[in-house]
Amino acid sequence: NAGVTQTPKFRILKIGQSMTLQCTQDMNHNYMYWYRQDPGMGLKLIYYSVGAGITDKGEVPNGYNVSRSTTEDFPLRLELAAPSQTSVYFCASSAYRGPSEKLFFGSGTQLSVL
Amino acid sequence: QQQVKQSPQSLIVQKGGISIINCAYENTAFDYFPWYQQFPGKGPALLIAIRPDVSEKKEGRFTISFNKSAKQFSLHIMDSQPGDSATYFCAAKINAGNNRKLIWGLGTSLAVNP
Numbered sequence: 001n002a003g004v005t006q007t008p009k010f011r012i013l014k015i016g017q018s019m020t021l022q023c024t025q026d027m028n029h030n031y032m033y034w035y036r037q038d039p040g041m042g043l044k045l046i047y048y049s050v051g052a053g054i055t056d057k058g059e060v061p062n063g064y065n066v067s068r069s070t071t072e073d074f075p076l077r078l079e080l081a082a083p084s085q086t087s088v089y090f091c092a093s094s095a096y097r098g099p100s101e102k103l104f105f106g107s108g109t110q111l112s113v114l
Numbered sequence: 115q116q117q118v119k120q121s122p123q124s125l126i127v128q129k130g131g132i133s134i135i136n137c138a139y140e141n142t143a144f145d146y147f148p149w150y151q152q153f154p155g156k157g158p159a160l161l162i163a164i165r166p167d168v169s170e171k172k173e174g175r176f177t178i179s180f181n182k183s184a185k186q187f188s189l190h191i192m193d194s195q196p197g198d199s200a201t202y203f204c205a206a207k208i209n210a211g212n213n214r215k216l217i218w219g220l221g222t223s224l225a226v227n228p
Binding site for chain 2: 004040041042043045090092097098099100101102103104105106107108
């Protein structure tokens, strides 16, 4: 079982470039999340999805977009990369969004914008 | 009110010692308190979690102590091992209708010396 798979693992972008961070899960989870992690700042929620075709903003959505056309895939799009988007990005999924929700995380994408 | 304050930021413990990480919260609407463990280059993984109706939960060498009146909870790692060296995040979840949020602490970097 692969769990949550993120690609690429590393990427360097120039300011103004665009890219898509890929996330796929094979656990048939309805709920998927994108977080960014900056040193000493914990995890910040960018976007989340409660099922195919349904997405919503998290705490820090500016500069990002998402789509959810299938249960398995939840790509994160950066349209005009800025240095402030240098971070480690984690995708996560869960089967249950209730009181005892367990998140399964991918291994992350380390993004540098120069 | 939505914050979870985690301390210390970093911790060094000798092998065999007890590691203690503390978290405090203000919002009484939080009703689920998980701890996640993150190794370098990996995503966080659920370690142990507690509901506010119990004061302690133990799983192997890991124990959560929960003080509802003080709005504090802590992770205790008994007989700490070098393999426990990781970053630990506490979190707290609100499960009120559509307002289902997981609020993260900023993390504690634990190093266990051999």
